Amino acid sequence: MMRASLGTLVAAGLLAVSLAAGAADADSKAQTVRPQVGKPLTEAQADIQAKKYADALTKLDEAAAVEKLTAYESYVIARMRASATLGTGDDAAALIAYKAVLDRPELVGDDKQAVLDTVARLSYAGKDYAKAAEYAKAYRAAGGTDAQMPLILAQALYLSDDYADAEHELLAQFEQMQQAGQTPPELPLRLYMSCAVKQNDKTVYRDALRRLVTYYPSADLWQELITHTVAQPGFSNRLLLDMYRLKAATDTIDNADEYEDAAQLALAAGLPGEAQQYIDQGYAKGLLGAGPRAVKDKSLKAAVTAKITEDKRTQAEGESAAAKLKSGDALINTGLNYVGYGQYDKGIALMQQGIDKGHLKAPDDANLHLGYAQMRAGKTADAAASFKSVSGQDGGASLAQLWMLVKPAR
Structure with missing residues (x-):
């Protein structure tokens, strides 16, 4: 040892x-x-x-x-x-x-620090975790600054079932690391998440997931974070398509039903170009168009193709009509439709016009959708500004916060 x-x-x-x-x-x-x-x-x-x-x-x-x-x-x-x-x-x-x-x-002095360090480690190795925590705290109080000791302290508290104090110690460590511009190691972040599980604290659990996704993103972590975010009380079904947009950006749509649902929601929102994206992704992954559901998927694909043909015939006319309305909602929807076809600059410009015009039914939704469009266009700084302006308690602000953790595609 x-x-x-x-x-x-x-x-x-x-x-x-x-x-x-x-x-x-x-x-x-x-x-x-x-x-x-x-x-x-x-x-x-x-x-x-x-x-x-x-x-x-x-x-x-x-x-x-x-x-x-x-x-x-x-x-x-x-x-x-x-x-x-x-x-x-x-x-x-x-x-x-x-x-x-x-x-x-x-x-006394440095000698006492050295002995406290050793006694804390030996107590931990001997599985006397409560005493290990006690000596680790004494080491800190004596001025000890060994980089390993804070984690030993947190682990000792956790293993002695003092989850609240372990959580407190870990948060203090994260704060110090943030102030020093350091990246927290994955182990203490995982320990922080486990403290939340032990205390059945869903708020802390989501915070732990956000921290892990920030520094150590993976599809599994993103899947868990999005699932827990959507499961919060008060999350509006109106935002389900926005959820799928985030899942698509984090590559966490992992089954045929979700691709079908996302495409259907996009169609219902008047966004056939976006619906086509979900269809194409599902087919590319081999999740759509195979097995017993092949006929149903083929029918959905045909419906999306037909809607795109119809949409493109009337797109210019719809844009002109939207510009004449008092509310900016139609311009925002029109712009979002262009984004679905990959015409990001045109779409973003129309959406911004709609927001500037005002008289919106849901201003937070408008900023959430603008941020999404800007992310698709690779304009991450603009997207961050849009996401930061999203407020409310129906889930939109939570999704916006998650969008700000998404790493730009390279």
Whole structure:
């Protein structure tokens, strides 16, 4: 575990200083060891450096047998005994030895930090997680800054069933990393998500998923995050097509029924070009047009093709009519239709005109759809601005927040 421990190195330095110190006054005498103690300690130190830990312990027993040991001599022996015991691989005995050192009044400053670090790790290895957490906190309070210790603390709290405190510690770590411009490792993010599961906290669970998707995106994580977002109370069925747009962007539409549903919703919204995209993707993945559903899928594909033909005949006329209306809703829908055909610049311009005209039935929907169109066009900065303007409690704002986590296609 810690065979070349910091405790061993500290003990070596401590012994060297002790043996070299003079005896000019009472204070210096208090920090020295007598020759009859120093000789076996020096031999024990050589054995530790040679990894002859059993021999080192024998020499330490010899030093401990000297009569009338001073407090400082006892302290040096205890420090070296802890280091040698750790070297033998007997972590349980090493923990007892290091705890004995912790009780010594001579242990201060950086030395105390080093021993607290070791005791916390040994307690964790011995599965005494509550004590490991206690010592890890003491290490931090003593000024310890080892980069591994915060995670050891969080894991120890989690394994001692203190999920709320583990969550608190992890959030503090994430905040520090964010301020330092660092990316949090995946393990603590996963631990944070598990804390949410243990506490049945759906809000924290979604937050954990958002953090994981931000730094370690995968189709599985996106699928889980979108599913939990849509499952929130109050999520409007009106936004189901918007959900499928996000799933398509994250490659998480993974079955024929979803491709069919997305295409049907797009058709119902007057967006046959977008419907065609879902049909094409479903066929390309081999999910549509095969097996028992082949006839049904072929019929849907034909219906979409027919609607596209009809739509393109009347598209210019519809655009002209939309421009004459007081409300900007028709212009937004017309622009979104062009986006479905891949005409992003034209579509975005019409949608922006519609938003500027105002008198909208659902301004948040308009900004959500504009952000989607801008994402499709690769205009991520513009899209982010549009998504940030989406508010409300019916799910649109939640989807907009997720869109801002989507990595642009390369």
